[in-house]
Amino acid sequence: MQIKCVGVLTSGGDAPGMNAAIRAVTRAAIYGGMEVKGILRGYRGLIFNEIVPFTTSSVSNIIQQGGTILKTARCLEFTTPEGRQVAYETLVREGIDALVVIGGDGSLTGARIFAQEFNYPIVGLPGTIDNDLFGTDTTIGYDTALNTIMEAVDKIRDTASSHERLFFIEVMGRECGFLALNGAIASGAEAAIIPEKAYEKDQLEDLISNGFRKSKNSSLVLVAESEVTGGAMGMAERVKKEFPQYDVRVSILGHVQRGGSPSASDRILASRMGAAAIDALKEDQRNVMIGIVNDEIVYVPFAKAIKKNKPINESLMNVLKILST
Numbered sequence: 001m002q003i004k005c006v007g008v009l010t011s012g013g014d015a016p017g018m019n020a021a022i023r024a025v026t027r028a029a030i031y032g033g034m035e036v037k038g039i040l041r042g043y044r045g046l047i048f049n050e051i052v053p054f055t056t057s058s059v060s061n062i063i064q065q066g067g068t069i070l071k072t073a074r075c076l077e078f079t080t081p082e083g084r085q086v087a088y089e090t091l092v093r094e095g096i097d098a099l100v101v102i103g104g105d106g107s108l109t110g111a112r113i114f115a116q117e118f119n120y121p122i123v124g125l126p127g128t129i130d131n132d133l134f135g136t137d138t139t140i141g142y143d144t145a146l147n148t149i150m151e152a153v154d155k156i157r158d159t160a161s162s163h164e165r166l167f168f169i170e171v172m173g174r175e176c177g178f179l180a181l182n183g184a185i186a187s188g189a190e191a192a193i194i195p196e197k198a199y200e201k202d203q204l205e206d207l208i209s210n211g212f213r214k215s216k217n218s219s220l221v222l223v224a225e226s227e228v229t230g231g232a233m234g235m236a237e238r239v240k241k242e243f244p245q246y247d248v249r250v251s252i253l254g255h256v257q258r259g260g261s262p263s264a265s266d267r268i269l270a271s272r273m274g275a276a277a278i279d280a281l282k283e284d285q286r287n288v289m290i291g292i293v294n295d296e297i298v299y300v301p302f303a304k305a306i307k308k309n310k311p312i313n314e315s316l317m318n319v320l321k322i323l324s325t
């Protein structure tokens, strides 16, 4: 089928670089002779008909902006067959022949279900700071969030070392420790406590029993926000009870991790992936997420991309351990 008009939306948690992706999708589609429509507030825009025609200038001056000009939302209606039927009718009425969905695993799960239900072409872009999508080395927003974490931890280090404290710094990553692990390596932290390892061992006990580096007068530990790790608060409570000799403090980085101007890496990644999404549609690819592996663009079937448990790289765990001894 020849695609004449492409809709683009951002959904779920926002991530720096989403705007660069919207720009790339729009410009590549127009370059390829297609029309583009921007859908506001994720899947909500399809249900409540919030759709605007996009031209080249609609995406001018946004590559450097964090957040998403299309806004994002969580949309309960889209999780029901009735809601998706309304969304489909909107697409038909608007003459939108294919969708590019930029979002995390929830958004791509919704995309997969919708694409199957209506035999509708959708290409996904991995837009999430968590880097938790399978089949891609990295996701749009991850590098910027890592840099934000690194800068914050650098600052906390100054106060931690002045007071000789043990700091638990909570970073995002509900089910996924990439930000905590690579954030810890980048900032020279002592350890990362991550959900992937929570069932294997007591990471806190491991940390304390291995002893902190003797020459260090403070310790920084990054903790992924997660029910299974207990988060930074949970860790600090345990230390107060079980190891009262430590002067412990908590810092929760929170939403600062989502914001800010995207890094060069994220802008380039988003630009390449956005252009690749249009290539994929032209090649009649559908129901795939654009990924990047060894610096090459790849197509990852939705079913594979949203598979849980993207494995953590054990060699990174090792590097962190070696460098903190």
Ligand code: ADP
Residues within 6 Å of the ligand: 011, 012, 013, 043, 073, 074, 075, 076, 077, 078, 079, 080, 103, 104, 105, 106, 107, 108, 109, 110, 111, 113, 128
């Ligand atoms: P993220 O994409 O960042 O993981 P969410 O998990 O909140 O964010 O998902 C974003 C939106 O995707 C949801 O609000 C919903 O509209 C849609 N979605 C998520 N899971 C499903 C599902 N199982 N079926 C249909 N739609 C879904």
